[in-house]
Amino acid sequence: MGARIVDADRAAAYLRGPFERAMADAGRARIGPAPDDLLARHPDVRVREAAVETWRARMVNEHRSSAVFAGLVPQMIEASTGFDLQHAALRAAHDEIAHAALCADVVRAFGGTPVAHAEPALTPVPRHGELAPAERLLRNLLFVGCLSETVAVGLLTEEHALASDAWVRAVLEVILADEVAHAKLGWQFVGAVAPTLDDEARARTSAYLRVAFAYLVEKELPLLPVSPALDDADVRAREAAGLCSGHDARRIFFDTLTRVVVPSLDALGFEATRAWETRTMAPDRV
Numbered sequence: 484m485g486a487r488i489v490d491a492d493r494a495a496a497y498l499r500g501p502f503e504r505a506m507a508d509a510g511r512a513r514i515g516p517a518p519d520d521l522l523a524r525h526p527d528v529r530v531r532e533a534a535v536e537t538w539r540a541r542m543v544n545e546h547r548s549s550a551v552f553a554g555l556v557p558q559m560i561e562a563s564t565g566f567d568l569q570h571a572a573l574r575a576a577h578d579e580i581a582h583a584a585l586c587a588d589v590v591r592a593f594g595g596t597p598v599a600h601a602e603p604a605l606t607p608v609p610r611h612g613e614l615a616p617a618e619r620l621l622r623n624l625l626f627v628g629c630l631s632e633t634v635a636v637g638l639l640t641e642e643h644a645l646a647s648d649a650w651v652r653a654v655l656e657v658i659l660a661d662e663v664a665h666a667k668l669g670w671q672f673v674g675a676v677a678p679t680l681d682d683e684a685r686a687r688t689s690a691y692l693r694v695a696f697a698y699l700v701e702k703e704l705p706l707l708p709v710s711p712a713l714d715d716a717d718v719r720a721r722e723a724a725g726l727c728s729g730h731d732a733r734r735i736f737f738d739t740l741t742r743v744v745v746p747s748l749d750a751l752g753f754e755a756t757r758a759w760e761t762r763t764m765a766p767d768r769v
């Protein structure tokens with residue numbers, strides 16, 4: 484099977500208008516088009532190329548996240564959650580497409596083409612078929628909201644703080660605000676359900692966390708490659724374009740997990756510290 488093409492400029496003409504309006508509602512209108520002097524303010528061609536490469540990879544990643552939230556909706560329906568949660572998940576799926584469109588804008592602004600190749604088949608949201616629908620949903624919202632989106636918030640917060648280019652910072656601000664809402668979706672659901680779990684379900688979830696942590700590390704670290712050492716001026720030039728060094732990104736990734744995610748899950752009654760310390764890709768039985 485060949486690669487899948489992610490093409491931000493592929494459009495069904497009859498949907499172009501509604502799509503542009505939806506993207507405007509999602510914050511693009513607030514940001515506005517890239518300023519004419521953007522390239523003049525980023526004269527180093529290596530920085531431009533790094534910006535194109537990084538923001539294009541982000542475009543693919545954001546686009547993929549849309550399928551994750553959309554894939555949670557059938558599990559929410561099976562678990563008989565409220566319509567509000569189902570709507571929030573679909574809204575998040577919409578946000579992620581808007582984020583992909585924003586990343587495409589940044590790629591164009593730095594002189595690139597917002598077209599990429601990606602894996603042909605997406606990883607489906609896990610079924611955890613042996614579990615009741617509510618516990619299956621708990622695991623998936625825990626992974627998506629409390630782990631993946633919370634780490635994204637940590638990384639984006641740093642990139643937003645460092646980005647000295649006002650237009651790039653405005654893009655990061657819109658994405659960051661949405662990722663905070665996506666993380667909250669997980670924390671609010673898990674926070675509401677955790678006290679209702681019996682001891683067996685809590686122990687099963689703690690055992691699941693060992694796999695979830697290991698999977699997150701394996702999945703996310705390759706997205707944060709360690710770049711060769713750069714001098715200070717090069718680092719500043721890249722940060723202005725919203726590019727955090729791979730070394731810093733990895734530090735934030737691990738800090739967010741060990742200082743925010745793990746203690747918060749411990750406080751909800753899960754054995755998260757133990758799960759983090761004994762994380763493993765091999766499924767565990769308790």
Ligand SMILES: [Fe+2]
Nearest residue numbers: 545548579582
């Ligand atoms: Fe996103």
Ligand SMILES: [Fe+2]
Nearest residue numbers: 548632662665
């Ligand atoms: Fe998100």
